[in-house]
Amino acid sequence: MEDHAKNLLAAMRNVKYDFTLLLGPQQEHLQCHRVVLEASSDWFRQALEKLPPDIIILPIPNVTLKPMKNILNFLYTGELKNLRTDNLQSTMTAALYLKIEGLFFQTHKNKPDDTVIITRxxxxxxxxxxxxxxxxxxxxxxxxxxxxxxxxxxxxxxxxxxxxxxxx
Structure with a gap:
């Protein structure tokens, strides 16, 4: 079952994105799937339920592009690979802001004994x-x-x- 869910999310990356996030003060664009956002956190569910279904853009001025890319990678794959230490803090801060729980941060070696679980x-x-x-x-x-x-x-x-x- 777990492999099926992972395969499904991986396959979604090959399907046309239906939603755009405008990130940070520069409003950089990042495309994704609305359903993945809604399934990922209460913050997204609450923000997206306020938007009409035909609105396909959500500004998030408090989160910048790199951390959000890391978070989306986690949402689609269930893990963060090769996360650099200079990016770790901003990614975790963004994850906390967006109320995304259960992130697994893996070191560059990507061995199970190198995995660190970061809780809220x-x-x-x-x-x-x-x-x-x-x-x-x-x-x-x-x-x-x-x-x-x-x-x-x-x-x-x-x-x-x-x-x-x-x-x-």
């Missing part, structure tokens, strides 16, 4: 870590600015003291 909870945790890391970086920069300001203030005081010494 782990995706949310990763997003929280990114937010925390960003906050920490901002705080670190603020500390550096404060340190520089303190040094500048000390230098000004030294200059004032030198000027007073020279006047005396």
């Amino acid at each position: 909870k782990e995706l949310e945790s990763m997003q929280e870590n990114i937010a925390t890391d960003t906050k920490d970086e901002v705080e670190c920069m603020e500390d550096k600015v404060e340190c520089i300001e303190d040094k500048a203030e000390c230098m000004e005081e030294d200059i004032v003291m030198e000027n007073e010494t020279l006047k005396s």
Whole structure:
């Protein structure tokens, strides 16, 4: 049964696409099948049920082309092969935003022992870590600015003291 479903989805890639996603701020086009989107997540089901059946375009400004290509590859094949680490975070963030569960991220070797299952909870945790890391970086920069300001203030005081010494 599982092979049948996989074969069916693989065959769909050879059938004319009936839907277009407009992705990111540049509104890049990505074609797919509406039924695959509807079957993949609550986010797509809710978004698509609001559209009249004759509308064949859905803008998604918060998701860019590369992550969505990775997600569609997963939806059609059940796996993500050769996903580069520089693309992993954006793909998982997009998957979380679109409420796509059960993604299997495989390393370049594509061996079963190299497979990592990423759950929704782990995706949310990763997003929280990114937010925390960003906050920490901002705080670190603020500390550096404060340190520089303190040094500048000390230098000004030294200059004032030198000027007073020279006047005396």
